[in-house]
Amino acid sequence: MKTIDELLSEGVDGKRVFVRADLNVPLDGTAITDDGRIRAVLPTVKALAEAGARVVVASHLGRPKGAPDPAFSLAPAAARLGELLGSEVRFATDTVGESAQSTVAGLAPGQVAVVENLRFNAGETSKDDAERGAFADRLAALADVYVGDGFGAVHRKHASVYDLPARLPHYAGHLIASEVAVLKKLTEDVRRPYVVALGGAKVSDKLAVIDQLLDKADRLLIGGGMAYTFLKAKGHEVGISLLQEDQIPVVKEYMERAEKKGVELVLPVDVLVAPEFPDLRTKAPANPTTVAADAIPADQEGLDIGPETRKLYASKLADAATVFWNGPMGVFEHPDYAEGTKAVAQALIDSPGFTVVGGGDSAAAVRTLGFDETAFGHISTGGGASLEYLEGKTLPGLAALED
Ligand SMILES: Nc1ncnc2c1ncn2[C@@H]1O[C@H](COP(=O)(O)OP(=O)(O)O)[C@@H](O)[C@H]1O
Numbered sequence: 001m002k003t004i005d006e007l008l009s010e011g012v013d014g015k016r017v018f019v020r021a022d023l024n025v026p027l028d029g030t031a032i033t034d035d036g037r038i039r040a041v042l043p044t045v046k047a048l049a050e051a052g053a054r055v056v057v058a059s060h061l062g063r064p065k066g067a068p069d070p071a072f073s074l075a076p077a078a079a080r081l082g083e084l085l086g087s088e089v090r091f092a093t094d095t096v097g098e099s100a101q102s103t104v105a106g107l108a109p110g111q112v113a114v115v116e117n118l119r120f121n122a123g124e125t126s127k128d129d130a131e132r133g134a135f136a137d138r139l140a141a142l143a144d145v146y147v148g149d150g151f152g153a154v155h156r157k158h159a160s161v162y163d164l165p166a167r168l169p170h171y172a173g174h175l176i177a178s179e180v181a182v183l184k185k186l187t188e189d190v191r192r193p194y195v196v197a198l199g200g201a202k203v204s205d206k207l208a209v210i211d212q213l214l215d216k217a218d219r220l221l222i223g224g225g226m227a228y229t230f231l232k233a234k235g236h237e238v239g240i241s242l243l244q245e246d247q248i249p250v251v252k253e254y255m256e257r258a259e260k261k262g263v264e265l266v267l268p269v270d271v272l273v274a275p276e277f278p279d280l281r282t283k284a285p286a287n288p289t290t291v292a293a294d295a296i297p298a299d300q301e302g303l304d305i306g307p308e309t310r311k312l313y314a315s316k317l318a319d320a321a322t323v324f325w326n327g328p329m330g331v332f333e334h335p336d337y338a339e340g341t342k343a344v345a346q347a348l349i350d351s352p353g354f355t356v357v358g359g360g361d362s363a364a365a366v367r368t369l370g371f372d373e374t375a376f377g378h379i380s381t382g383g384g385a386s387l388e389y390l391e392g393k394t395l396p397g398l399a400a401l402e403d
């Protein structure tokens with residue numbers, strides 16, 4: 001994989017360099033609640049700008065449906081990037097159209113522009129190779145060189161991640177290079193016990209990785225929205241909790257396989273429930289009830305792990321030599337449901353082993369809940385990406401940078 005260092009030594013002065021970043025930051029309206037992913041791409045953007053490149057930064061944000069949607073505009077991220085760089089960042093109000101073309105054409109060497117959300121274009125995420133390719137052609141017309149630095153999206157076979165680098169000279173940015181260096185060590189030299197904690201809301205994506213993790217980890221702790229599919233598979237009522245009904249047979253098979261292989265698959269013993277999802281804007285008191293994991297009322301939703309589970313998970317992490325954690329244990333954005341995530345974060349800090357936290361929201365959670373980032377071995381900007389890397393999968397966005 002050629003890296004940005006090689007590109008810089010070849011020289012970029014005056015070249016249009018397309019940086020595929022992951023600026024998928026959590027927002028409260030238009031306010032960024034954690035800018036970690038923007039900070040993470042700064043070394044690459046700064047190095048290119050200082051070397052005189054015309055830098056075109058592109059990213060997705062959220063999951064809009066292939067058409068413009070103001071709620072998912074990258075404008076706040078572009079503004080924040082400008083603040084962090086301490087220089088003007090221009091913003092194109094479309095991704096490959098008139099605004100993007102004129103913004104890029106107007107860039108002087110050393111200037112930076114951000115184009116609007118890649119996913120406002122159906123071609124970005126299309127499963128159809130030709131449709132993705134046509135969009136990649138339009139992106140390629142904006143640049144001379146491609147730098148892949150959106151580690152959080154390298155597991156997506158999307159136009160800007162997979163098809164575009166095939167059309168331009170391509171290099172890995174500083175973030176991708178450093179993420180891969182850390183995660184590679186975890187696949188080559190895992191000290192045991194190796195404990196993986198999984199939670200969050202992207203349940204269908206992340207259930208799939210358990211298949212491989214059963215061959216790699218010694219213990220799997222399940223929390224967050226993922227837990228309820230397991231509880232349901234055990235025959236328990238889960239009320240109106242997040243549920244991946246079609247995955248119940250798969251999850252049953254995971255539980256059987258874990259038992260046979262001697263992998264500890266640990267589920268919540270108690271959870272916090274409420275009749276409705278909390279208001280994350282007002283943070284009005286949610287008044288949750290603690291119930292046993294096999295006694296969730298039919299009209300209630302599980303929104304965090306309970307106090308007994310917090311203790312149980314801390315004990316399962318206490319002797320870990322390696323920990324990988326992706327996915328908050330509850331709806332940590334609301335103070336009434338943050339205790340599970342706090343307890344797991346603290347247990348990682350207290351564990352004697354090498355600890356990795358992965359994922360946009362997980363990384364945001366440890367920072368916004370007040371933990372010291374340096375207390376963890378590594379905080380990865382990618383959740384799904386790092387999990388799939390640890391599974392041993394070929395990631396489209398890394399493979400595309402290799403040849
Ligand atoms: N029990 C739950 N029900 C619904 N959402 C949940 C639950 N537990 C956690 N979440 C949500 O999961 C989200 C993060 O999930 P995900 O995107 O998978 O994590 P990451 O970005 O770290 O990979 C958070 O916004 C959090 O509110």
Ligand SMILES: O=C(OP(=O)(O)O)[C@H](O)COP(=O)(O)O
Nearest residue numbers: 024152153359360382383384385
């Ligand atoms: O937030 C992300 O992934 P993560 O939640 O697994 O860390 C990335 O920006 C990828 O986003 P996607 O899962 O909508 O493709």
